[in-house]
Amino acid sequence: MHQKGLDHSIGFLLGATYRKLTNFFAARIKDFGLTPEQWAVLFRVREEDGLIQKELAERAGKDKPTTTRILDSLEAKGFITKRASEHDRRSFQVYITDLGRETADTIEPIEYSTIAEIARVLSAEEYEQMTSLLKRLNAHTTSLLEHEKE
Amino acid sequence: MHQKGLDHSIGFLLGATYRKLTNFFAARIKDFGLTPEQWAVLFRVREEDGLIQKELAERAGKDKPTTTRILDSLEAKGFITKRASEHDRRSFQVYITDLGRETADTIEPIEYSTIAEIARVLSAEEYEQMTSLLKRLNAHTTSLLEHEKE
DNA sequence: CCAAATTAGTTGTTACAACAACTATATTCC
DNA sequence: GGAATATAGTTGTTGTAACAACTAATTTGG
Numbered sequence A, B: 001m002h003q004k005g006l007d008h009s010i011g012f013l014l015g016a017t018y019r020k021l022t023n024f025f026a027a028r029i030k031d032f033g034l035t036p037e038q039w040a041v042l043f044r045v046r047e048e049d050g051l052i053q054k055e056l057a058e059r060a061g062k063d064k065p066t067t068t069r070i071l072d073s074l075e076a077k078g079f080i081t082k083r084a085s086e087h088d089r090r091s092f093q094v095y096i097t098d099l100g101r102e103t104a105d106t107i108e109p110i111e112y113s114t115i116a117e118i119a120r121v122l123s124a125e126e127y128e129q130m131t132s133l134l135k136r137l138n139a140h141t142t143s144l145l146e147h148e149k150e
Numbered sequence C: 001c002c003a004a005a006t007t008a009g010t011t012g013t014t015a016c017a018a019c020a021a022c023t024a025t026a027t028t029c030c
Numbered sequence D: 001g002g003a004a005t006a007t008a009g010t011t012g013t014t015g016t017a018a019c020a021a022c023t024a025a026t027t028t029g030g
Helices: A010-032 A036-047 A053-060 A064-076 A098-121 A124-148 B010-032 B036-047 B053-060 B064-076 B098-121 B124-148
Strands: A080-084 A092-096 B080-084 B092-096
Touching: A010 A036, A010 A098, A010 B010, A010 B036, A010 B098, A010 B124, A036 A053, A036 A064, A036 A092, A036 A098, A036 B010, A053 A064, A053 A092, A064 A080, A092 A098, A098 B010, A098 B124, A124 B010, A124 B098, A124 B124, B010 B036, B010 B098, B036 B053, B036 B064, B036 B092, B036 B098, B053 B064, B053 B092, B064 B080, B092 B098
Parallel strands: none
Antiparallel strands: A080 A092, B080 B092
């Protein structure tokens, strides 16, 4: 049995830690006109141009409505454009603009240095362990959630 | 240097994992009229009766406005009551109601079983390692954020 | 002792996230 | 081929979170 109480609950700790990391990173990139969530989506767009929103949503770990709204704000700021897909008139393909690419190129090294700064209290093995445990938890919970819907 | 790309970024993984854990837990407690965030605050109120909002905010890992609004919703649902402090007329002391205590007593074991279910992919040592790494990251980022404000 | 600074709490605004309901197009399968 | 079903995306609503601006009360320091 695990230790009890909120202070030892993974959920509570995960939330508190995530919020702090995010705030720290947000402060570092806000002058470029992006939030961490918008950055995650822009990163995916730059990674592969021409994806449709559904695919972007999956890769960015967001649901469809959230992705719609984040893409709207990225488009309003001129970082991406949407074009109606020729194959499927329900969907849009998303492309990064020159401004979007420049901005992403600027932010990427900031992300890495921010991670390095935050992870300075962890050894390289600990960082590795942390991300691998997170991936495992993530995958397991995803399958629990999918199982739920039956 | 750490592995690059969003899929290996602690921030991204932390956020995605936190959201999934939270959704899973939220589904388990929603019939009791509480969200995970409201549960975290109610837990703290039950832990120590008569705290003022500022103290609750710290213990629940939330800021003041968020705490105000969560307490409002807990009060509207009859889980807590607020009384003006006698010592300091700016502040309110928060008390759990009978209904609040019953509900908290019901939810606590659900929290533990949910954690157990989610953490089934981790060994006891891995769970321990995970929470201790999270606490360390959390503390370090907190100090970075405080340092920021100068 | 009183003006200045601090503190407790609230309110307004913006952004994410989850869910549900909806439109429009595509696919399935009888 | 056409009705039933599924899929892509949008919109509305609720809850959480961060920040800033605010009120009211308290503390500090000349």
